[in-house]
Amino acid sequence: NIKGALFDLDGVLVDTAKYHYLAWKELADQWGFEFTEADNERLKGVSRMRSLEIVLEVGGISISEEEKLAKAEQKNERYLEYIRRMDASELLPGAKDYLYRLKERGVRIALGSASKNAAFILEKVGIADLFDAVVDGTKVAKAKPDPEVFLLGCRELGLKPDECAVFEDAEAGVAAAIAAGMYVVGIGSPANLGAANRVVGGLDELAG
Numbered sequence: 001n002i003k004g005a006l007f008d009l010d011g012v013l014v015d016t017a018k019y020h021y022l023a024w025k026e027l028a029d030q031w032g033f034e035f036t037e038a039d040n041e042r043l044k045g046v047s048r049m050r051s052l053e054i055v056l057e058v059g060g061i062s063i064s065e066e067e068k069l070a071k072a073e074q075k076n077e078r079y080l081e082y083i084r085r086m087d088a089s090e091l092l093p094g095a096k097d098y099l100y101r102l103k104e105r106g107v108r109i110a111l112g113s114a115s116k117n118a119a120f121i122l123e124k125v126g127i128a129d130l131f132d133a134v135v136d137g138t139k140v141a142k143a144k145p146d147p148e149v150f151l152l153g154c155r156e157l158g159l160k161p162d163e164c165a166v167f168e169d170a171e172a173g174v175a176a177a178i179a180a181g182m183y184v185v186g187i188g189s190p191a192n193l194g195a196a197n198r199v200v201g202g203l204d205e206l207a208g
């Protein structure tokens with residue numbers, strides 16, 4: 001039976017993708033090209049710098065490494081303005097109930113996110129106290145599909161990979177969890193998360 005649960009943040013507990021999108025779109029507007037919501041799908045679960053590379057690729061733009069750092073910083077400033085206004089109403093359906101249910105069963109809980117703003121977002125939506133470990137973009141060097149983020153989370157919980165389950169909405173995240181040797185619940189559609197052990201539409205399907 002499962003002793004630890006590792007949660008991705010964006011797309012599983014909250015929908016921050018819409019704020020990432022607005023912030024990236026502002027950069028694209030300044031460069032004068034269209035950045036669509038379909039393009040934004042490619043940024044899900046991807047690190048900030050890799051996201052910037054994708055945005056630049058969409059616009060057919062090339063800039064120096066120094067400018068990239070400045071643009072990534074500018075995007076994050078805008079993103080922070082959006083997430084500063086987040087509160088508990090932005091938790092996805094079933095997220096809080098499911099976390100409490102796991103707590104009641106004695107399951108240890110960790111975050112496994114690519115975001116460097118993850119701890120701040122957990123505070124804003126009021127669930128930071130429920131986490132026994134938080135592994136985010138400030139702690140890991142290798143991005144999903146590399147298993148590092150989940151292996152570190154599991155180690156911080158004091159558990160072994162086969163004692164942990166991962167909840168993920170991104171294909172690369174599901175691949176990372178499989179590579180880590182963990183049970184994976186895909187959050188979304190079997191169309192792209194078919195590799196998971198189980199796929200549900202949202203945590204509300206498990207919390208009920």
Ligand code: G16
Nearest residue numbers: 009010043045046048113114115116
């Ligand atoms: C999230 C988002 C990505 C974002 C990444 C880094 O991942 O899905 O779009 O680029 O975090 O975010 P930040 O710029 O805040 O460091 P996850 O792993 O929580 O789904």
Ligand code: MG
Nearest residue numbers: 008010011045
């Ligand atoms: Mg995600």
